[in-house]
Amino acid sequence: MKFYMPTRLYCEKNCVSNHAKEIAGYGTHALIVTGKSSSRKNHSLDDVISALDTCSTSYTIYEGVEENPSVETVMDATCKGIECGADLVIGIGGGSALDAAKAVALMMKNPKKGWEFLYEQVEAQAYPVIAVPTTCGTGSEVTGVSVLTRHDLRTKISMKHKVFPDLALVDGRYLLSAPRKIIVNTSIDALAHLIESAVNTKADYYSLLNAIGGISLFRNARAYIDDMDENARSLDEDAALMLMEISAIAGIAIAQTGTSIPHALSYMLTYEAGIPHGPAVGRFLAGFLEHADSIRKKEILDAAGFESTKSLGEFINRLAPADADTELVERAVKGLLSNEAKLKTCPYHIDEEKLSLIAGL
Ligand SMILES: [Fe+2]
Structure with a gap:
């Protein structure tokens, strides 16, 4: 048997602010990857920004990850992350944002590779990922899986690489504003x-x-x-x-x-x-x-x-x-x-x- 769960997981009220100082250890400039608006509505984005300010970590925001994120979106966010010199990816949202964040962290660390690299079965590193979930289903905050939409194949397929978040910060308050x-x-x-x-x-x-x-x-x-x-x-x-x-x-x-x-x-x-x-x-x-x-x-x-x-x-x-x-x-x-x-x-x-x-x- 093998049991592997490398993610440091906290589940508690005010989780992000409670662990703000830990975030600083993962990188110097964070690319925040999130959906269209829910992370603003449920204040998870505010909490993450305030935690980054507390530990003097700079950041760039990539908003607009769609439901069932596509490989194209991952590559677009990757470009933004490389441009701003990010060395840490923070995913905020449901499974779509978190799955996209993992794929982006992989592609940012391998900037010379094209999107096909997501589906190549080779050893590869990714930048650290911090996951802040705001829904209660995918469990993406503690898995290495990233399921992406492949428009060329008209379906969704997991990338071949496993990228586990290094840190997962779970707070029930973010769910309260969800429909x-x-x-x-x-x-x-x-x-x-x-x-x-x-x-x-x-x-x-x-x-x-x-x-x-x-x-x-x-x-x-x-x-x-x-x-x-x-x-x-x-x-x-x-x-x-x-x-x-x-x-x-x-x-x-x-x-x-x-x-x-x-x-x-x-x-x-x-x-x-x-x-x-x-x-x-x-x-x-x-x-x-x-x-x-x-x-x-x-x-x-x-x-x-x-x-x-x-x-x-x-x-x-x-x-x-x-x-x-x-x-x-x-x-x-x-x-x-x-x-x-x-x-x-x-x-x-x-x-x-x-x-x-x-x-x-
Ligand atoms: Fe599922």
């Missing part, structure tokens, strides 16, 4: 990470400690997700921090095992039909768990507080429905059948018939 939809969708993504890590060829005692533990915590958090109104007003700081911690624990789990079939099937739904990542993944989760080893399936359902995979599927469909054309799902299934590496992540026998059952065809 209900974002919180629900990203929570379903975290649940998918936990289940896909637990039902995985690479699962071992250590990854399962995180995966099953995270699923038990998810059970406690279900009421918060269910009770939220459109503006998530019923969510308090403690509940928000709990959701973000579930996401981080799920991230630690998939950092060991990777994801499996639901994630692989989801990417085409997101690219072709614009279905957000959480619902797209959630669409396949109950079907995937249904065919798992019966002991592991029961362990997961018990931990999550569901009677059956049917009730799990109904829960997901009620909170985060994914309305995808049958023809598109069929294409996703066909595409996955030729992806041997991804099929190998599934611990049970899988063929076209079973994949169709998982996909609900």
